[in-house]
Amino acid sequence: MITISDLHVYYGGIHAIRGVSLAVSKGQIVSLIGANGAGKSTTLRSIMTLEKPREGRILYKDKDITLTRTTDLVKDGLVLVPEGRHVFTNLTVEENLILGAYLRKNAQAIAEDMAWVYQLFPRLKERSRQRAGTMSGGEQQMLAVGRALMSSPELLLMDEPSLGLAPLIVKDIFEIIKKINEKGVTILLIEQNAKVALEISDYAYVMETGNIVLEGKGRDLLKDENVKKAYLGA
Amino acid sequence: MSINTFFQHLSNGLALGSLYALIAIGYTMVYGILRLINFAHGEIFMISTYVVFYGVSMFYLPWWVSILVAILITGLLGIIVERAAYRPLRNSPRISVMISAIGASYLIQNLAIVIFGGRPKSFPIPDYFNTVIQVQGVSVPIVNFFIPVITLVALVVLIYIVEKTKTGMAMRAVSRDYETARLMGISVDNIVSITFGLGSMMAAIGGVMWGLKYPNLIPLIGTMPGLKAFIAAVIGGIGNIKGAVLGGFLLGMTEIMIIASLPDVTGYRDAFAFILLIGILIYKPSGLLGQDIGEKV
Ligand SMILES: Nc1ncnc2c1ncn2[C@@H]1O[C@H](COP(=O)(O)OP(=O)(O)OP(=O)(O)O)[C@@H](O)[C@H]1O
Ligand SMILES: [Mg+2]
Numbered sequence: 172m173i174t175i176s177d178l179h180v181y182y183g184g185i186h187a188i189r190g191v192s193l194a195v196s197k198g199q200i201v202s203l204i205g206a207n208g209a210g211k212s213t214t215l216r217s218i219m220t221l222e223k224p225r226e227g228r229i230l231y232k233d234k235d236i237t238l239t240r241t242t243d244l245v246k247d248g249l250v251l252v253p254e255g256r257h258v259f260t261n262l263t264v265e266e267n268l269i270l271g272a273y274l275r276k277n278a279q280a281i282a283e284d285m286a287w288v289y290q291l292f293p294r295l296k297e298r299s300r301q302r303a304g305t306m307s308g309g310e311q312q313m314l315a316v317g318r319a320l321m322s323s324p325e326l327l328l329m330d331e332p333s334l335g336l337a338p339l340i341v342k343d344i345f346e347i348i349k350k351i352n353e354k355g356v357t358i359l360l361i362e363q364n365a366k367v368a369l370e371i372s373d374y375a376y377v378m379e380t381g382n383i384v385l386e387g388k389g390r391d392l393l394k395d396e397n398v399k400k401a402y403l404g405a
Numbered sequence: 406m407s408i409n410t411f412f413q414h415l416s417n418g419l420a421l422g423s424l425y426a427l428i429a430i431g432y433t434m435v436y437g438i439l440r441l442i443n444f445a446h447g448e449i450f451m452i453s454t455y456v457v458f459y460g461v462s463m464f465y466l467p468w469w470v471s472i473l474v475a476i477l478i479t480g481l482l483g484i485i486v487e488r489a490a491y492r493p494l495r496n497s498p499r500i501s502v503m504i505s506a507i508g509a510s511y512l513i514q515n516l517a518i519v520i521f522g523g524r525p526k527s528f529p530i531p532d533y534f535n536t537v538i539q540v541q542g543v544s545v546p547i548v549n550f551f552i553p554v555i556t557l558v559a560l561v562v563l564i565y566i567v568e569k570t571k572t573g574m575a576m577r578a579v580s581r582d583y584e585t586a587r588l589m590g591i592s593v594d595n596i597v598s599i600t601f602g603l604g605s606m607m608a609a610i611g612g613v614m615w616g617l618k619y620p621n622l623i624p625l626i627g628t629m630p631g632l633k634a635f636i637a638a639v640i641g642g643i644g645n646i647k648g649a650v651l652g653g654f655l656l657g658m659t660e661i662m663i664i665a666s667l668p669d670v671t672g673y674r675d676a677f678a679f680i681l682l683i684g685i686l687i688y689k690p691s692g693l694l695g696q697d698i699g700e701k702v
Contacts, residue, residue, distance in 0.1 A: 221584060245590035257585040259578045266574050273575065274590040322589070 172197045172326055172357050173218070173249075178227035180210075180217050187213045188224070189381035195326065195359050195374075200352050202360040202368040202389070204402055205378030211361045212254050214378075215328045219244060219251050231326070246274050248325030252332055254361075256315045260304025264295055267303050267314055271321025281321070288317040291347050308335045316347070326357045333364055345371055365402035369393045377402070409543045414665040415658075416549040420618060422657025423556035427611030428634035429641070429649035430563065431483070431604030437580045437644040438600050440499075444506040445486050447631015448513035449605050453479040453612030454528060454622050455521055461529040468531050476609040483605025484598045486513075492594070517624035525623050528616035548617045559610050560650060563603065567646060576600055580644070629675065633660075636682045642695020651693060656681060 173195050180188035188210045195201045203211050216222045218229055220241050229237050231249055258267050268288060272281045289296040292313045298306060303314055316332055332348070333341045345367050352358050362368035369375055372389035377398060385398065392398050428450055435443045453475045460471025490509040494502045536547045567573040579586045579596045586593060615630065616622065634649075637656045641648025656678055664671050685693065 219588065221587070241587045242590045242592055245588065251588055253585060253588060257582060257588075259581050259585070261577055261581050262574060266577075269571065270574055270578055270586075270589045270591070273571065318589075 172199075172232065173359070174230045175214070175218070176228050176230075178214070178217060178229070179225050180213050180222050181225055182213075187381055188217065190227075191378070191381070191383055193376050193383060193386070195357060197357055198352075198355070199373040200348065200358045200360060200371055202362055202372040202375045203378060204362060204365045204368060204375060206401075208380075209378040210381045211378055212330055215251060215330055215359070215361065218328060219249070242274070245322055248323065249328070250319045250322045250324035250326070251328040252315050252319045252330060254330035255334070256308070256311045258303040258306075258311045258314045258318065260302065262303055263300055264303055264306070264314055265299040267318050268295075268321050271318035272323070275323060280323070284321055284323065288320050291320075291350065292317050309337065309340055312336060312344075316344070320351065324356055326359065327351065329358065329360045331361050331363060333362065333367075341367070365398070366393070369398075410665070412540075412543045413545060414661050416545045418658035418661035419654070420549045420552040420614075420657075421661055422654035423552045424611045424615050424618070424630065424653075425634045425637045425657045426650040426653025427556055427559065427607050427614075428630055429637040429653045430560075430607045430646055432635050432638040433641070433643055433646055433649040434576075434600050434604040436638070437646075438576065438597055439491065441491065441502055442506065442635065443486070443491075443601075443604075444503075445490070445509040445513055446604070446608060447627035447629075447634075448510050448517070449479060449483050449486065449627070450608040450612045450615075450631060451517065451624065451627030452482055452513065453609035454616045454626060455517065455526075456609075457613055457616060458526055458528060458622060468529060471529075472613050475613060476606050479609035479612070480602040480606040483601040483608075487597060487601040492597075514624055514627070521624055523624065525621050528620035528622055530617055530620055534617050548614070552614045552618065555610065555614060559607060563607065564646065566603070572596075572599060633675075633678050636678045640682055640685050640692055642692030645692070645694045645696075648692055648694035655693075 175194070176192045178188050178191045179186070191210070191214055203214065205211055213222060217224050220236070220239060224237060228235060231244070232247070236244060259270065262270070268285060272284065275281055294310055295314060295317055298310065303311060306314065312332060312335060316329070319327060329348070333344050336344060341364060348358060348360065349371055360368060360372070369389040369392050375387065375389050375392050376383050377385040377392070385392070385395070387395070393403070428446065431446045431449070432443060435441060456475035456478050457471045460466040460474050461468055466474065486509050490505045491502060494505055534548050534551065537544050538547055567576060575586065575591045575596050576599065578589065578591060579593055583593050586596070633656060634653065637652035638649045639652070640655060641650070641652030659681055660674055660677055663677055664674050
């Protein structure tokens with residue numbers, strides 16, 4: 172579904188991404204794990220063309236999207252849940268969800284997705300008229316995920332969706348990620364909870380200082396000695 | 406002051422306040438989205454009055470058609486000013502944008518002097534609006550009723566757009582976070598254009614009614630109302646539409662009432678706006694309805 176080859180991204184003089192290549196096939200859950208500052212977020216931001224790569228190519232549905240406008244990517248089913256929530260705090264919960272469907276025209280399909288999001292996150296339904304800024308951090312994270320679902324994603328990029336959530340809710344979020352995937356949405360996931368992420372992933376990449384240093388099936392990486400030491404705290 | 410003259414002043418204050426409110430909205434909407442003071446806004450307002458003048462006197466358009474044309478052309482002018490003077494500087498330091506705004510203001514004003522001439526022109530007023538009606542012994546020019554009513558209608562439409570439509574939601578989203586708005590598929594440039602267009606159209610509605618009340622047109626006509634409306638927007642809490650309306654009415658009413666009760670200081674009428682501004686900023690720096698800006702991290 173998406174193939175990144177030899178991506179290089181700079182922030183001024185900082186060489187943040189140093190030749191990353193990765194691929195996600197349709198229907199998979201793929202995760203990207205790695206230490207802070209490894210370049211995970213930058214990779215997802217580059218896919219959305221929020222950052223301009225200096226070198227490399229990104230193919231989405233067999234088209235080169237390196238220079239495509241973000242709006243057109245969203246229209247084509249490529250959607251990002253940004254790191255740190257970024258809900259519109261001055262809008263209500265429901266307005267945030269409606270904006271997720273900003274480019275969509277089919278009112279009935281939108282209403283169905285809204286009902287689905289409310290079913291996944293009953294809390295959002297209770298709070299639908301409340302300003303998003305008055306919600307707790309965890310509730311805002313749910314809203315960020317729900318809002319992305321309203322865009323009708325084909326490939327959903329999720330940057331640390333469990334950030335700031337209580338352990339019990341983290342389990343819920345991973346259940347929800349699986350449900351979203353079962354609905355036919357392909358998922359590329361960044362996670363600090365490496366263990367849970369690897370458990371639900373078909374495939375995974377490990378990043379260090381701008382490079383992919385290891386890749387493999389989720390289950391295999393769980394048993395890998397280096398991964399265990401560095402990311403699973405064993 | 407007798408009760409009759411008091412009501413006369415009240416209706417004048419309401420009318421002037423309406424006009425300030427309509428102009429103030431443009432400042433506040435643009436600031437809300439771009440964190441920019443559109444110094445050319447007073448000139449955009451001025452152009453609307455001249456469009457009506459030329460529509461009627463040169464193109465012989467019916468009065469109301471000239472007004473619709475004026476509202477549209479002024480909206481377009483706002484969009485053009487943003488494209489030409491602000492968009493190329495979107496990522497530049499604020500000071501550059503501010504200088505560009507001041508430049509745009511002078512450019513439009515001087516072009517107006519060259520094209521329209523410096524000699525005063527007389528805004529065309531249908532006879533109907535010259536009527537004075539008697540309410541319980543108080544004589545009030547009919548425009549003083551007309552202005553607040555039209556203003557109210559314009560405000561209701563605008564607030565409906567901003568609060569209930571998808572475009573309005575997108576405007577509020579862009580005012581909070583450009584990048585995330587883009588991630589929803591919102592085109593920030595389009596939303597900025599719509600904002601300038603709407604704000605300028607509100608100024609044009611104000612301009613047309615300004616002409617009805619103060620029919621003497623010169624190219625500098627936009628400067629003082631522009632400045633006052635800007636002050637009104639700051640008093641109300643810049644970035645907040647309802648605040649701009651409140652500030653406009655407060656300023657218009659205060660101005661008229663002070664002149665009415667202290668005729669000796671009429672010459673200083675423009676100074677009151679600044680005194681009120683300073684007073685309110687000391688009491689509440691973010692303006693009457695402004696939020697403290699701490700929320701955006
Ligand atoms: N806007 C920026 N300007 C300069 N440097 C940046 C910028 N954003 C990221 N970087 C740098 O690029 C590198 C990669 O950052 P990135 O955010 O992609 O890491 P990450 O893997 O997502 O980390 P984390 O797990 O902490 O979210 C870091 O060294 C970071 O300091
Ligand atoms: Mg990150």
